[in-house]
Amino acid sequence: MQEPTERQGQVPASPWRSAWRRLRRRPIALVGLGLIVFFVLAALLAPVLTAISGHGPTDTDKLAVDRFLGGLPKGSLGGVSSQHWLGVEPGLGHDIFARLLYGAQISLLVAFSAALLITVVGVALGVTAGYFGGKVDMVISRFMDIMMSFPSLIFMIALLSVAKDVNRVLLLIIVMSLFTWPYIARVIRGQTISLKHREYVEAARAGGTSSTRIVLTEILPNLTSTIIVYITLAIPGLIGSEAGLTYLGVGVQPPTPSWGQMIADSELYYKLDPMFFVLPCACLFLVVLGFTLLGDALRDVLDPKGGNG
Template structure:
């Protein structure tokens, strides 16, 4: 994962206020208001945030939406497919109708809309949980390595180097293939996090080393503040912008990882809905039923693209000094 050069706090000359106090000089409310105004002025960001909000709401209210549509993600509608054509959906667009809003799954007749909204639960749930676990681990390890230095820094840095050099995808495939199918989503979160935290931890470590050499940290030490106080009152608040940008950019990567592993058949186990699993199933039907391939692919692409646009815009604001 590339580290934006603009995140180098030592190179920032406009953080004088932060150097004196250890925290941003603007009140949090004013900072959030200015950030929202900057983001609202960008049409691409507004559209991206809107789509992310739609997906999140669909995932949260999936049971209600499925109840409104009338078909659950595991129900079969044999009347919606033609057995004489190998289970091809009847009607236009893969069986799109008032009864099946996005058509039906070829071969089984399961409702595509129901599986899409429940698949959103899997994609967002795994990605957000993995991001939360990865960020927590990375912040703890990065702060320990950067603040204490010495043997602590050496050990943590060598662990990070090992995990970053390891072929993560191959290991994920091997481990998940050998593990039981129970609690597969939790296992996905754990495996993704094990290989995800070193990238952010390395950034946190570098920023922590830089910050601990600043005047406001030296002043805190001279005043008798302990290490815990310095880390949480002086260092961690100045890592806020870095963490926001890096975690926002990490989410689409984890969404794609979950989809890819499910596509390979070692992620979410059927019949649990997953966008990657739906795309894998549709690969044998796209010539005769392209809608079934297009719908989950479009949903996945737009979600990853939206998070990428949002994270890139936040990175731009950070590089320009507008997000502090």
């Protein structure tokens, strides 16, 4: 006699609840999730934490640096003390702890906003091209090819360099999204072409259901896992792009704190004050690592054909 697969009276677990259970069994995924939560909370609580520490991101403390030694921090480990928990920046004596917190705000704001924008644009165009096909697909696909053929880094640097009197954070979000959306659009287009030939979609179409309703109720729900995985894996690249563009001098401008700017400024002092170089690099590495670990685990868990589940 075959054993029942479900206990009597027990409600079957939803696919998302089952995915969460599988995800919890992966230590690497929990490490990644923990890193993400840590940096998100640090960014959200930046005003509270800096109020406790007593120093804002643009506050200067010239007493904490030695002007006779070229502005190097006084004391060991880059000026770590009870007043400056992670030391101070050489020169003006900005508090590193405060600037790291507000730098996290900038990095996560730019990355999350750009990820949201490329998802909306990419999914909309990808679904449209994949579902309707024909000339619509041809036009959108050729547009994707054109956008993907641009050397994106060069064009991002050029656009950011030309537009100087615009909000830098907003400009970063728009420019980074402009050259990134075709990649998710191409993935979604391929998935949509596969889904539109499924029996339940054909049945809905034969029953007179409108194309809009089919896309919203039959196609998009089945693309959710793909979209979530793509966003999670795209965010690390967006964080790195923001830091890289700022490092090159075309991203966020001083006095706005940014990890990329801190890394660029630390080049002059990395031998004399290595903490100034190590701390923003460590933050950038850990937050990218967190999203990468979580994204890889989500891809294995949510892809029914991949991973061990």
